[in-house]
Amino acid sequence: MVNLGINLPGGTAGGANGPSGRRLTWFETIAASPRPAVVDHAADGDRVELSGRVLANWAAKTANLLDVEGHGPGSTILVDLPLGWKSLALLLGAARAGVQVRFASDSSSTPAESGAVDLVVSGTPGAWSDHPADLWAVSPGTLKSSGASELSEASEALEALEALPSPDAELPSHALDYADEVQMQADQCHLPLPGTSLPSLVEAWEDLPSPQSTEHPTDDAGAPLSRWSHRERGLVVAATGGRLDRGTARAVVGTWDRGFPVVLVPERDTDLSGASARIVEAERLGNLHR
Template sequence: MLSHGERTPLVNLGTNLPGGAAGGGNGSSGRRLTWFEAIAASPRPAVVDHAAHGDRVELSGRVLANWAAKTANLLDVEGHGPGSTVLLDLPLGWKSLALMLGAARARVEVRFAPGTSVTPDESGSVDLVVSGTPGAWSEHPAELWAVSPGTLMALEEPEPWGSSDAEVPPHALEYASEVQMQADQCHLPLPGTSLPALVEAWEDLAATGPGDDAGLALPRWSHRERGLVVAAAGGRLDRETARAVVGTWDRGLPVVLVPERDTDLSAASARLVDAERVGSPSRLPGDAR
């Protein structure tokens, strides 16, 4: 269930994913669970997003997998699967993480757009652009999906599109409305590799100019004993952040998004992190970003 405001303590997702620290979990029949099945089997928090409008949005493993299944089904219906390349131009947020997991479930290749404008020539050959600023891609030859701003905590009350870059071109598909019509279960074949290995093979587009954080070495995430804290404000979903997130899920741990620009947290966000009980910082590779 997608919840707002509840304070469920963050704990281990309940079963480590295949390839994770404990070597994977088993189902009731004794068969080893795939990484997607392991996420889907967990009623415990996988993502908690504090980054939008001061609200707390929690997705259990089951709900995250449900969103990913719907996204994979939508990709399949629109003709995108193995061999397709999808460009994700998205800010950090729970919906972006669900979209990323859905792309992995559909076995498409993913590229991540930087926070700067990218022309069609610079984006290379892609089949689909998924963007929170669809107006910026209105002339791109690829198919276009528009992802509304914010977290859309109530899909029945979508937030208004703001700048001209965020306006929806007539040919764009609105993700929030279309994904709701998809089945909750995905029957596409699962990838034959681990989730971290899939993300490792994905790519970032090269930035073409200074972004919002140009010249700043912002630590975007902090590994904790029982989870990952991600500073989401102003951040983009890129390959390195995706690797940190899926590596955390692979260890059976949750991801917490906070409304900060770096992990030198304000007192308010430090209290949020303490309340989520993800523990003290731990020294794992990739902490400094």
């Protein structure tokens, strides 16, 4: 595995220069890279790869959809999604749009615990059907592999979505189908970029309070499980059974900000099995980063 091919002096993704010598924004820097940004091995056993360019394309479409639906700076969205390449693209799209994010980091989170939010983005939309906020449905299928070994271009990813089933048979009538709507958005986003770094944006986001949620997930004996590990040349994220929360989001964007990829492995924790250890070795992520 190689890094994104960008130099980010001072740990900020606005440090690279474009062909004209102009300093690129953090979003332009990610979008300019043909190198892997996300590699998902946790999607039905397939390897799904998104370059920085393709990840930024998905994020731009998501930001445009948020804007079309009236959600931008000053809006708060609740993200209730499992870990996967699509949820990471949604994360970047939310950052690009400048919205505030709350994470339903526990699957037992309920509408009563969500507080005042303007939009709920959920893989289980039926659970949020009575919530007064707008609702986007993201089916499990859109968070899994398309069946292709690599998604090197955004058009291939969108074609894959068209072949997937609709989010669920119980889709609330007022819910927007993210998979259908996002593909109709423009590939470029011309909204004003938030005036802060990507890590600073995510730092301000928050998890929903929940009696069931803990700082770290635990195994059956109550011992803490590690959700990710920093490597010399990337981040390993245990995706099986995991959910997108603030801690994981911070680790992910910090890795992108350093110019390295995020690799999702089919594990519950990062005490990796033989199979996932071989994945990490094959992706050339290096040793644990101290």
